[in-house]
Amino acid sequence: MGTHRLYYDDAYLQNFEARVLSCAPAEPVKGASGMQPAWEVLLDETAFYPSSGGQPNDLGLLGEAVVLDVRDEGEEIVHIVDRELAKGGVKGCVNWPRRFDHMQQHTGQHLLSAMFQERFGLPTVSFHLGEEICTIDLHGGELSRDQLIGAQRAANKVIFEDRLIGVRYGTREQLAGLGARKEVEREGLLRAIEIEGADLQPCGGTHVKSTGQIGMILVRGCNKVRQEWRGEVVCGRRAEQVATEDFERERVLMKSLGCALGELPAAMERLAAERDANFKSLRAALQQLATVWGSQLASSAPVGANGVRVVSMLLQGTHTELLQPLATEIAKNERTVALLISEESGQLVFAQHPGAGKDLGALLKSVLAAHAGKGGGNRDFVRAKLAEHGSSVAALELAKSLAAA
Ligand SMILES: [Zn+2]
Numbered sequence: 001m002g003t004h005r006l007y008y009d010d011a012y013l014q015n016f017e018a019r020v021l022s023c024a025p026a027e028p029v030k031g032a033s034g035m036q037p038a039w040e041v042l043l044d045e046t047a048f049y050p051s052s053g054g055q056p057n058d059l060g061l062l063g064e065a066v067v068l069d070v071r072d073e074g075e076e077i078v079h080i081v082d083r084e085l086a087k088g089g090v091k092g093c094v095n096w097p098r099r100f101d102h103m104q105q106h107t108g109q110h111l112l113s114a115m116f117q118e119r120f121g122l123p124t125v126s127f128h129l130g131e132e133i134c135t136i137d138l139h140g141g142e143l144s145r146d147q148l149i150g151a152q153r154a155a156n157k158v159i160f161e162d163r164l165i166g167v168r169y170g171t172r173e174q175l176a177g178l179g180a181r182k183e184v185e186r187e188g189l190l191r192a193i194e195i196e197g198a199d200l201q202p203c204g205g206t207h208v209k210s211t212g213q214i215g216m217i218l219v220r221g222c223n224k225v226r227q228e229w230r231g232e233v234v235c236g237r238r239a240e241q242v243a244t245e246d247f248e249r250e251r252v253l254m255k256s257l258g259c260a261l262g263e264l265p266a267a268m269e270r271l272a273a274e275r276d277a278n279f280k281s282l283r284a285a286l287q288q289l290a291t292v293w294g295s296q297l298a299s300s301a302p303v304g305a306n307g308v309r310v311v312s313m314l315l316q317g318t319h320t321e322l323l324q325p326l327a328t329e330i331a332k333n334e335r336t337v338a339l340l341i342s343e344e345s346g347q348l349v350f351a352q353h354p355g356a357g358k359d360l361g362a363l364l365k366s367v368l369a370a371h372a373g374k375g376g377g378n379r380d381f382v383r384a385k386l387a388e389h390g391s392s393v394a395a396l397e398l399a400k401s402l403a404a405a
Pocket of ligand 1: 106107110193203204205206207
């Protein structure tokens with residue numbers, strides 16, 4: 001005969017009394033400390049909402065038992081609990097903050113979806129009520145910032161007017177005749193939620209009783225998911241929370257940048273421009289240093305028996321951006337090889353004047369075979385990064401002996 005759903009008639013019912021019709025062991029469920037034993041309970045009637053239509057299930061207590069999950073199984077609602085319950089009377093208590101949050105998000109979605117449809121002809125194809133954020137998938141072209149803000153503003157206007165929200169019953173045809181927003185496949189008597197003068201939509205979920213209780217709707221973002229545009233939305237207490245968290249982050253930024261809230265974007269832009277300019281001048285200074293130091297190092301390196309000069313150096317406390325220009329400058333000198341490794345980062349650059357006649361690609365291969373790392377290049381120029389910067393000294397010694405051979 002099925003479970004009588006008390007939440008259909010009163011979404012505000014938190015405490016209720018019912019009869020346990022059956023209680024049987026269920027598959028273990030995932031709890032806070034691993035898998036835990038569970039029982040499935042059928043009641044004659046319940047105020048617990050099962051996961052359905054994008055709205056997650058309620059939690060709470062049945063007698064002493066903790067409700068871990070609530071499932072919609074056709075005509076029946078199955079309560080998954082953490083201990084066995086005796087047949088007979090039991091008191092149920094719905095975790096109200098969780099449920100009311102769901103009611104705020106869910107009703108907010110009805111209203112916002114109605115505004116997207118009415119204002120911009122964008123139908124909602126699906127809805128998901130997540131732990132932190134709710135998503136609405138809209139079908140149609142790309143959503144503009146103006147459309148997002150426009151729908152948000154129109155929905156909040158209806159919230160400020162605190163319009164009544166009620167339940168209507170009717171057949172599919174009757175509801176369609178009344179302008180129901182979404183067609184449903186189901187036959188028979190349907191339940192629909194009406195937001196006075198704004199929306200009528202078939203739905204079996206739980207909703208607040210007037211738009212004022214949605215509190216506030218904030219559209220947080222929008223991105224393309226497959227063929228649809230997915231809007232991220234928060235309502236009610238969640239909107240308060242994200243706005244508070246946003247301001248907390250802004251406060252930290254204002255403090256560290258020493259500016260007022262309205263000046264943040266300009267201050268960030270200035271900072272990025274300064275960073276880019278500093279980097280540019282650093283590169284120029286490193287190039288100048290490389291030019292002077294490179295020719296000095298090359299000219300002071302002894303010429304080997306084979307007529308090749310090898311400059312090998314472990315760079316300590318120098319910017320890694322110096323490696324490449326310095327190696328390149330050294331290799332501009334006749335028959336000279338540069339082997340440079342940064343001790344701190346394990347980054348290395350080897351370069352040679354083509355007249356030196358070595359194969360640095362092969363040389364790097366041998367070095368990386370002995371000391372793990374990643375990199376590559378050609379005969380005259382290679383760069384790599386050693387996996388362990390501690391192997392810099394040994395890697396340099398090996399490279400030096402290979403280059404002298
Ligand atoms: Zn609904």
